[in-house]
Structures are given as structure tokens and as C-alpha cells.
Amino acid sequence: MQRIRNKGHPYNDLMKEYHRYKYGDSDFQIRTMPQVIGLTASLGSPKNPKNVDDVIKYMINKCANFDAKSYTIVTKNAAELYLKISKTKENTIVVKNDDEFANKYYNYLRGLIEDIEIYLMGIDGVLRNPAIFEGHCEIKKAEYKTWLAITRQSTLKKSKLSPLSKMKATDCLDYLDQLYEAYQCAQLFPTADTTEFYLKNLGSNEGTDLDKLVYRRKQKLGKDPCSECDIFKKLVKCINDQFKKNADSKIIIFTPQRYYCRLGAEVIERYTGKKGIFISGSNASSDEGGCNPAQQSEIVKKFRNGETQILFATTVVDEGFDIAECNLVIKYNLVTDNIAHLQRKGRARQLLSESILITFEEKKKMLEEKNMANIQMITEAYQCLEKLSTARKLSMFENAIIEYNQKRVEEENRDATLKQKMSLRNADFTILCGKCDAYITASANIRLCGSYYIPYDPELWKIVEFCPSTPEADRYNKEKRLGILGMIHCNNVVNGQICDKRIGCATNF
Numbered sequence: 001m002q003r004i005r006n007k008g009h010p011y012n013d014l015m016k017e018y019h020r021y022k023y024g025d026s027d028f029q030i031r032t033m034p035q036v037i038g039l040t041a042s043l044g045s046p047k048n049p050k051n052v053d054d055v056i057k058y059m060i061n062k063c064a065n066f067d068a069k070s071y072t073i074v075t076k077n078a079a080e081l082y083l084k085i086s087k088t089k090e091n092t093i094v095v096k097n098d099d100e101f102a103n104k105y106y107n108y109l110r111g112l113i114e115d116i117e118i119y120l121m122g123i124d125g126v127l128r129n130p131a132i133f134e135g136h137c138e139i140k141k142a143e144y145k146t147w148l149a150i151t152r153q154s155t156l157k158k159s160k161l162s163p164l165s166k167m168k169a170t171d172c173l174d175y176l177d178q179l180y181e182a183y184q185c186a187q188l189f190p191t192a193d194t195t196e197f198y199l200k201n202l203g204s205n206e207g208t209d210l211d212k213l214v215y216r217r218k219q220k221l222g223k224d225p226c227s228e229c230d231i232f233k234k235l236v237k238c239i240n241d242q243f244k245k246n247a248d249s250k251i252i253i254f255t256p257q258r259y260y261c262r263l264g265a266e267v268i269e270r271y272t273g274k275k276g277i278f279i280s281g282s283n284a285s286s287d288e289g290g291c292n293p294a295q296q297s298e299i300v301k302k303f304r305n306g307e308t309q310i311l312f313a314t315t316v317v318d319e320g321f322d323i324a325e326c327n328l329v330i331k332y333n334l335v336t337d338n339i340a341h342l343q344r345k346g347r348a349r350q351l352l353s354e355s356i357l358i359t360f361e362e363k364k365k366m367l368e369e370k371n372m373a374n375i376q377m378i379t380e381a382y383q384c385l386e387k388l389s390t391a392r393k394l395s396m397f398e399n400a401i402i403e404y405n406q407k408r409v410e411e412e413n414r415d416a417t418l419k420q421k422m423s424l425r426n427a428d429f430t431i432l433c434g435k436c437d438a439y440i441t442a443s444a445n446i447r448l449c450g451s452y453y454i455p456y457d458p459e460l461w462k463i464v465e466f467c468p469s470t471p472e473a474d475r476y477n478k479e480k481r482l483g484i485l486g487m488i489h490c491n492n493v494v495n496g497q498i499c500d501k502r503i504g505c506a507t508n509f
């Protein structure tokens, strides 16, 4: 059972291949194929359907993707079926999040951020490269993270900065990354926890000019203003109430980003007495809060056997994971679309379970209501289809399959041209330090081992430094749990200054 809206989904690729064998370069069947049974939780609806017709069209196209000319729905014994499946109660709670101390804390962070941005502007050559600040916006907005990523990954590389300036600018971006996450987390968690996680070790009295600046600025601001965060208090209350009702409860808390999950899992025990754990996608490294597949299944196991009863999750858990039944699903300031809505609700599989949206934004509440309206439209779409004659329905499904195959052949021709162009280029590449551009190794030396990329290059040790992890630096025992022995830093010297960019970690295998 998979969600197949996105184009790159493996199921879509499989079905494309199936269609290619069956229909070849045309939309007429040229070969008999075995029947494939595909299951989906719901045929779903487009993102913003204007009316029921939009939904019907979407559903029929989805069936064309399956090469299906009909669908089945439960018509008999429906009442009996509904007795057996859980009736998830749904609820939305809006908690305004603007107490005086929280606002002071946001100002405090903004002050730090401003100082670093001014420092960035002062780096030799930065103002002569206006592209660096293109797309810059307020820290409040999600686009800030995009600006950081683009500046790091492309603008700086293309800019005509000296290597030393590039290194300094990268240091600024590292700080801003941390502070962006801190700012986001401070909206959903007590500020004291944000400080502990992000600010405590920020800056240093003995590092670069920038390290010292951040350190001094922190001292000058004095003790940060402390807020318990109203929305978090509500979250804790919902969790505690659930455990009062049933001490063996299992609770999943969905959040929009992995850094919320990471922080939430670290702190929740202090407020509820129950251990927390988090699961996120494998598209980020462990120290950035990602989980590789082995870690994911370990976490799922712990939650299933009740070892941990509170699971923080990003939307990665919407599909494909058999998380086992849980009693309460909390969407913590998270709303996406109607399919995800159904799936998330579907996680609350215990009879008499509950699904709650807790948010500080009125607009999230409205989006949630729109999702529910879309789900209603799906029901109406089925009712409309049921009223059509069998022949009419069949021709609608058959036409959609013809259209699907016409589009597929067009796409395949386009891809073939592109592939030919690409094959003319060399597939080998070199890996450079993201901060100082020093040569690290070549792609030919990299092996994929499980989900780790491992360099097999003895020469590597001449340009990197191994820094063993200390219990002090690893204050949450995060590295220890992951088997990380220490970090690998770039040892290249530019203008008398060691680059020191962290480029990977050493683990026990």
C-alpha cells in the first residue's frame, strides 16, 4: 500500500515498465501480460479540486496508471465493517503563541542573527558579489533555509571570493543554520530547551573572530528570556491525559521537520516521564537528524514492542512503515493534504483512538478543514461514478489508458534524447571540501556500504584530521548511540588558517 502521487515513486516506474511491455510504442495492446494487483489506501484527489468532476478525472487517471478499467468499493455489509474499524475522533486545537517572554526570545535570536549577517557582509569581497544575498529574507520564513542552502551549495562556489573569504562566509552560514533551527524550535518547545540544544555551545572565546563575536554577543545579551511555550504545554497536557486514560498508550507526534523531532524526543521525558524516540527520512546524515534504513527499523521495533511509547516522526512515516497500532496521533503544527490526512489518521488504529491537530496558526486550522472537505468530495465522486452506466464507465477508463500511453511514449522519446546527451559527459567526479575547495577524494574511491558512503583511500588521511568524540561534546549521547567514534575534519591550511570543516565521521563497523 503506497502513496503514488509523486511522479518519481517506484510504483509508478514499475507500472510504466508494465505499460511499455503491454502496449509498446502505441496505445494498442501488443502483448498479453500477467495481471498485477496494486493496492492503494485511496485513489485520492488532486491538491486543490474545484469540484467533484476534478476528483473523478483524477481518480480515473490514477486507475489508468494501474492499467485498471474498473474499481471496487465496499457496498455490502458496510455497517458490519464499520463496527470493526476504529472510529478515530478528530480534533483541532489552536494555541496562540505570543507570550511576552517568547517574543523577547525571538528578538534575542534575531539580534544574534543580525550580527552574524553584518559580519558576513563585512567579509572581503562579499558586497562585491550581490548574488550572495539574493533571496535573503526574514528568519521567520521557511525561505530563509532555502537562501542558506542555495548560498552554501551554489552561490558561494560560483562567486569570485578568495578562498579565505569563502571559508569565513561558510562559517557564517553554519552559525545561521543553527540559529534558524533554534528560531523554529523556539516556536514549538520551551526556550530553555532550545538554548540547551542550540545556543549553549555556540561561539567560543578562543576561536576565529566570528566565534568570538558570537560568544561576546551572547554574553552581552545576558541571560536569555525564558518562556515555557504555551503550545508545548498543550502538547504535554494531551500526552499526560492520554497516559492517565491508558498507561500503555502509544503516541505518535508528527512534526514538519526533523529538527523538531530530534529536539522533541530529547526533551519529552522530562515533561511526561515517558521516553521519547524519533524517526525521520534517510535523505540526511545522522548528525543532521536523518535516520538510515537500519536505524528506522530499529526505531519502529522499539515503538512496536512498547519499549518507547512516544514517537516523534516526520512525514516519512506516512507511508510504507508498519508502525503498529497507536492510540493517539498528534499533528504538531503540521497539516499537509487529504491523503496524508487519511493516512495519518489511519495510524491511530486502536478502536476509540484520537487524532489531534495542535497549531499556533489559524491558517493551519483552515487547511485542515479544507482537507476534510476534500475527503467528502472523494465520497461524492464515488457516488457520481456509481450512477453511470457500466458501458459509459468502461469507456471513460479505457480512454484514460489510451491517453496515459500516448503521454508515456512521448516521455520515453524525450528521455532517450536526454540520455544520449548525458552519456557524452564523463561520469567521474572529484569530491572537494565544501568550505575551502581542497581536493578530498575521487568518486572512484567511494563505496556504498548499506546506507553509508565510505571512502577507500589511504591518501585521505593526509588531508583530514580525526577528532575523537568526547562525552562532553556529545552531551546527549547521540553519537555514542550511533556508534560514531569521532568526526573527520578538513586539515587544509588557507592563509595560515586551518579550514577545520567537518566532512564526515568515523564509525565502528
Ligand SMILES: [Zn+2]
Pocket (backbone or CB within 6 Å): 433, 434, 435, 436, 437, 438, 490, 491, 492, 499, 500, 501
Ligand atoms: Zn576544507
